Amino acid sequence: MSLGDGASGGGDGEYGGVGQTRTRLPDRGGDVYGGARRGRSSSRSLITVVGVVVLLIAAIAFANRGDGNSSSGGGHNSDKPASAPTAASGTRPVDTKTQGIPSGFAHDxxxxxxxxxxYAVALGSDGMFKKDSRHALLNRLYTPDAAARLQSPMDQAYSAGFLDKMGLDANGNAPAGSTFVSRVVPVGTTVQRYSDSNAKVAVWYMGLIGMSGEKSTDPITSTWKTWTFDLLWSNGDWKIASDAQKGGPAPVPGDDQAAASDEIRKAIEEYGGFTYAR
Structure with missing residues (x-):
């Protein structure tokens, strides 16, 4: 019997819709069992209390046994991801690349x-600050129509004046002895819309951008943003039809001490990125 069985009764004859009969006792003054049966009532109460305690101890023991199995990792399902929507799917990252960018993603x-x-990682890289690599990224990641539409506005956005403000020359190169940093680190993704032909996916990420060098006036800072992509399934892979960004959500900054310029430079050079799989 399910919990819903008998729920339509709702009267005095049932408990909470589970189909159990409730008996009304006759109205009497004082003790319903009468004065001569109080001793038995007390013994029944004692038995009830003892029974509840025993059940409570058994429940605690069972819960502790379950915790032990999960922490030891010996259970059959201990290595499977949780069923929460934000848990990792467990799917392996793709092992193919096109022009250095992961490709061949699943059609789901x-x-x-x-x-x-x-794609957020690629578009947030320092390759976007150089014309040739920027055009290659647009042609690789966007649909042909979107790439053609965006190329000129992108070239205008990454103008010589903008590059100069970032400490770069007109070709997007950093000064000698300095390292320009532009990285996107995805924190999570969510599907806002999905069909076999298109999808809308938002990527929450932390970005690192700035110049590392002794004479740098634009130190590397972190930003938090959400990047939303409208994707189309085209020629066996997902392509970007359009995209938009907005600030946040940003956590409260911690008490971490800012690293020296040389430490940041070494970290950027030594620590590589990842191929991401949801």
Whole structure:
């Protein structure tokens, strides 16, 4: 019997819709069992209390046994991800690349999210600050129509004046002895819309951008943003039809001490990025 069985009764004859009969006792003054049966009532109460305590101890023991199995990792399902929506799917990252960018994503929600995360990394890289590599990224990641539409506005956005403000020359190169940093680190993704032909995926990420060098006036800072991609399934992979960004959500800054310029430079040079899989 399910919990819903008998729920339509709702009268005095049932408990909470589970189909159990409730008996009304006759109205009497004082003790319903009468004065001569109080001793038995007390013994019944004692038995009830003892029974509840025993059940409570058994429940605690069972719960502790379950915790032990999960922490030891010996259970059959101990290595499986949780069923929460934000848990990792457990799917392996793609092992193919096209022009250095992960490609060949699955034709499902997981594949769309993985594609969006990796595309955010590519579009947030320092390659966008150089004309040739920027055009290559647009042609690789966007649909042909979108790439053609965006190329000229992108070139205008990454103008010589903008590059100069970032400490770069007109070709997007950093000064000698300095390292320009532009990285996107995805924190999570969510599917806002999905069908076999298109998907809308948002990527929440932390960005690092700035110049590392003794004479730098633009130190590397972190930003928090959300990047939303409208994706189309085209020629066996996900392609970007359009995208938009907005600030946040940003956590409260911690008490971490800012690293020296040389420490940041070494970290950027030594620590590589990832291929992401939802």
């Amino acid at each position: 929600e997981q594949g769309a999210q993985s594609a969006a995360a990796n």
